Amino acid sequence: MIGIDWGTTAFRAYRLAPGGTILDRRESEGGILSVPAGGFPAALSAAIGPWLAEGERLVLLCGMVGSRQGWVEAPYLPCPAGPAEIAGALTPLPFDGARCLLVPGLTTRDAGGVPDVMRGEETKLIGLLAEFGTAEAVACLPGTHAKWARLSGGRIAHFATQMTGEVRAVLLEHSILGRLAKDAPTDEAAFLRGVARAREPGGLLHHLFGTRGLGLMGELTAEATGSYLSGLLIGHEVTAALAEGVPDGPIHLAGSATLTRAYALAFGAFGLEHRLHDPDLALRGLMLIAETLQ
Amino acid sequence: MIGIDWGTTAFRAYRLAPGGTILDRRESEGGILSVPAGGFPAALSAAIGPWLAEGERLVLLCGMVGSRQGWVEAPYLPCPAGPAEIAGALTPLPFDGARCLLVPGLTTRDAGGVPDVMRGEETKLIGLLAEFGTAEAVACLPGTHAKWARLSGGRIAHFATQMTGEVRAVLLEHSILGRLAKDAPTDEAAFLRGVARAREPGGLLHHLFGTRGLGLMGELTAEATGSYLSGLLIGHEVTAALAEGVPDGPIHLAGSATLTRAYALAFGAFGLEHRLHDPDLALRGLMLIAETLQ
Incomplete structure (x- = not known):
């Protein structure tokens, strides 16, 4: 089979043997934003044509390729959802030469009835589920829109998005805070100072x-401002995400090296345990969904 | 005397009789950002030259004109501060033809020791103080950087800034939330829905x-999104600002008509009383500081 994680700015395709061994891979910056209207079949053919020519017949796709800005909009599937529910809700794509199926995004509602959505992360979470079966667990996938999920009974029971990454980016690029900040490598002491600040009263808008x-009074350097702001926002995120209760086991963390390092530091400051997972979870999730199919 | 509130984007000058009667006024969009380097004396002469020619000899200025980007940087004065402390910390400005004095901004530190600053609002708060003397009171001055102050013993005891207005602006202009929003008149029902949402668990970054x-699921219109976001942010602001305790009396509110209307709605939703004040408080504050001088 062929598994594809097609996001906003990146394209990752894997040719997989039945046991999950990666036979070949294609990665590019050809995210959905780089595909012209109507150009998805051609872009896919260009990327995986040789594998199809060699006889691959099943292509499973996840990520923003199933959004309104993608190839076809796949409806959101409500939680709780596991591999079986997802496999039962795949959207067939019009593509010659292979059976081409789109993984749906997931939706849930929080205690206040407000809807939440994910697209792409559901496949990573399915990959994670394989590691602890039906146990209760909390997972954190940091990013522009960080996802916190509660896994239970082999399914994604519930999740909540925290807009941490995007808020940090727009504040640094467009607010008065950015004028005080200089690009610099991560300053872990400043990051942890921000995390500690998040646990004080006053609220995020005051913090x-x-x-x-701090910058005006010379108590935070321009080079440390970005790290402090990350710590502040991630500290608020962790506090809010765990307000309902701290998990019994570790928090299952997966994402880029930079972000998982930052979250691991924050978890340590909160006295929370975590377990770091391979960032390539989408691949494993696609395999598991495909196995349910066959 | 001549009282001047010289902000980032606006210039307001008043010629005042000893009792506080306004004899004349000049208002323009000539804020400090429109003044070239070294151009402050000339800009001031152009605006109030005729009054000086008629014999005015004292000019008191407040606002961002005293910031690093202004005419001269006036040091911040620590809280608590009242008219006497402020009058004792005025910065003389090099200007021919009148005694020209700059009101200092104020600084304070919160429970976590983090510094906060205001520049311009201290003069408005002095104007407010005149209305209740030495009583304990809480004041709220909404804006790009909303100021919440505790007044006590005829002085500004403490204050905290909430970055509400600027966060709303950058999110609407630069984040994914703005892509869902259409400019539209205030929708009070959507605003109050946002205020109610702020009181639910989940945290601001999740909200x-x-x-x-809500937008993706068709449960919030593009026209209502800006109002909902205002309610959400102001709701979080009010919760945080009053976390230490709700004041015994009303919250004293002053600002633009649009903002004070929004805050009044939010206070109502929280069951909080408020008293609306004249937005022209800076003028009264300048008078009171000048009286302490003479």
Whole structure:
């Protein structure tokens, strides 16, 4: 089979043997934003044509390729959902030469009834589920829109998105806080100072302005401001995500090296245990969904 | 005397009789950002030259004109501070033809020791103080950087800034939330829905993403998104600002008509009383500081 994680800015395709061994891979920056209208079949053919020519007949796709800006909009599937529910809700894609199926995104509602959505992360979480079966667990996938999921009974029971990464980016690029900040490598002491600040009273909107106060008074350097702001936002995220209760086991963490390092530091400051997972979870998730199919 | 509130984007000058009667006024969009380097004396002469020619000899200035980007940087004065402390910390400005004095900004530190600053609002708060003397009171001045102050003993005892207005602006202009929003008149029902949402668990970073969830699911219109986001942010602000305790009396509110209307709605939703004040408080504050001088 062929598994594809087609996101907003990246394309990753894997040719997989039945046991899950990666036979070949293609990775590019050809995310969905780089595909012209109507151009998805041609882009896919160009990327995986040789594998199809060699006889591959099943292509499973996940990620933003199933969004309104993608190839076809796949409806969101409600939680709880596991590999079987997802396999039962795949959207066939019009593509010659292979059976081409799109993984649905997931939706849930929080205690206030407000809807939440994910697209792409559901496949990573299915990959994670393989590691602890039906046990209760909490997973954290950091990113532009960080996802916190509760896994239970071999399914994704519930999740909540925290807009941490995007809020950090827009504040640094467009707010008064950015004017005080200089690009610099991560300063872990400043990051942890931000995490500690998040646990004080005052609220996020006050803490944000405090970043400026510290800068104006010479108590936070321009080079440390970005790290402090990350710590502040991630500290608020962790507090909010675990307000309902701290998990019995470790928090299952997967993502880029930079982000997982930052979250691991924050978890340590909160006295929380975590377990770091391979970032290539989407691949394993696609395999598991495909196995349910066959 | 001449009182001047010289902000980032606006210039307001008043010629005042000893009792506080406004004899004349000049208002323009000539904020400090429109003044070239070294151009402050000339800009001031152009605006108030005729009054000086008629014999005015004292000019008191407040606002961002005293910031690093302004005419001269006036040091911040620590809280608690009242008219006497402020009058004792005025910075003389090099200007021919009048005694020209700059009101200092204020600084304070919160429970976590993080510094906060204001510049311009201290003069408005002095104006407010005149209305209740030495009583304990809480004041809220909404804006790009909303200021919440505790007044006590005829002085500004403490204050905290909430970055509400700027966060709303950058999210609407630069984040994914803005892509879902259309400019539209204030929708009070959507605003109050946002205020109610702020009182639910989940945290601000989750609530922000929920704005997108509601939009994607067709449960919040593009026209209502800006109002909902205002309510959400102001709701979080009010919760945080009053976490230490709700004041015995009303919250004293002053600002633009649009913002004070929004805050009044939010206070109502929280069951909080408020008293609306004239937005022209800076003028009264300048008078009171000048009286302490003479």
